[in-house]
Amino acid sequence: MKVLVTGAQGQLARALKEYAASRLDLDLYAVGQPQLDLAETGGIEPLIHDLRPDVVINAAAYTAVDRAEREPEMAFRINAAAAGEVANGAASIGAPIIQISTDYVFDGTATAPYSEQAPTNPINIYGRSKLAGEDAVRAVNAQHLILRTSWIFSPFGHNFVKTMLRLAEDRDEVCVVADQFGCPTSADSLALAVGCVLDRWMGGASTGLGQTYHVAGTGACTWADLAEEVFGASAEAGGPSAKVIRITTEKFPTPAPRPRYSVLASGKFAAEFGVVLPSWQSLTRRVVTRLAAGQ
Template sequence: MKILVTGTDGQVARSLRERGAQFPDCEINFVGRPELDLARPGSAAAAIERLRPDLVVNAAAYTAVDLAETEPEAAFRINGDAAGEVARAAHEVGAAIIQLSTDYVFDGTATAPYREDDKTAPINVYGRSKVAGEEQVRSANPEHLIIRTSWVHSPFGRNFVKTMLRLAEDRDEVRIVADQVGCPTNALDIAEGILTAATSGKGSGGTYHFAAGGQCSWAEFAAEIFAVSSGLGGPTADVTPISTAGFPTAAPRPRYSVLDSSRFQQEFGFVIPRWQESVAEVVRRLVSE
């Protein structure tokens, strides 16, 4: 199977590069800027036409949640219109598409994990731009999988785990929001899940949730990071829980964005690790570097 991945440096793209070694029947091509720039209309279609893959994984995205509040045009261009262009170009060469989306498509008012058919109601620009991307992908290419994930972390790029370990290098205490709950998910697990679905031989077309098992607050997430790091002799700090009001951000966040991932696991026979396991894997790698 010939796969084209949009982007080269993001957490999921780099995880696909690493986990791709476990899927020898997949030829994975990574195309990023300047050749493929989702901010520039037409560049994605040209790259897809040149490579003519069997599958496109749209891993590139506008992910600056707070900045999107003042750059809505850029967010909607990359996450919305460009996603549709990628899906359309894939369809034109007979390729399926896997589109990555987010828990931020929901408003956070639920009291039980969100299922795929729950109504989307994003409360920030980033979430609205990702909903727009989902809608365009569905319209442009019937052979699609839309995979919503959440609180992505990994040994790569910038993420919450790396930020906490960096802060603990010179702080004894960190103040972390305790009234937002979600599912920290390892990009390496996402990559393996994507490739498992891609090679399953099952027909595409649908929306799936993919998030680590269990749930926690950001403060609990940080405490787990430091517990693992401390056990390995790495940096650690005390966690002081605070409210969302104590840490104002430009973009509002959903208070509860836990995803029910049972459909993906049942459909593709893939067991997603619990969040503590995935966090421990990432922390071990980062501390040992």
């Protein structure tokens, strides 16, 4: 199966490249800048027509949540308009698309995990642009599967886990928000979930087409909980560690408001694809151990 992935330097694309390298039946092409600049129109469809993939995975995104408040046009260009162009390009050759989305499409006022049927109501530009991207994909390609996930981390790029480890190198204490709840998810575990979708499709099934799913690490925690897990795992591996000072959201103001509760219910994906991601704790420790080993 030939698979085209956008956002080549992103966490998920890099995890997918590692995953595909171990499989002889997956021929994965990850594209990004400068080969493909989704800030500009007109680049994706010719690339799709030249490559003619069996599946397109749109993992590219404008993910700078706070900067998006200052650059809404760019956030909507990449997360919404470009997502629609990728989906349309896939549709033009009869290929399905997997669109990666986010827990930030919800407002965070729930008190129980969000199902796929829960009303969306994003409270920042990033969330609004990603929701607009979902709508754009649904509008132009009936063969879509939208995958919402949350709190992504990995050994690659910029993410919360790596930031905590960097801060611990020269600080004894780190202040971390303790009243926002979510589901930390490693990029490698998400890549495995995507691989299960591809397996179904390679087998001739159409499972998931036209559907939206939530896929996230099992369990929920606060950012402070996650930081403590990071530092515990790092200390065990001989890496940097720090004491977590728990603070409220009000003590750490940001340009973009965050949902206070964006826990995702992943039961629908588990029921239909037979995949449950490991606990957020085990996912965290696996990545921290890899980072400590310099991998």
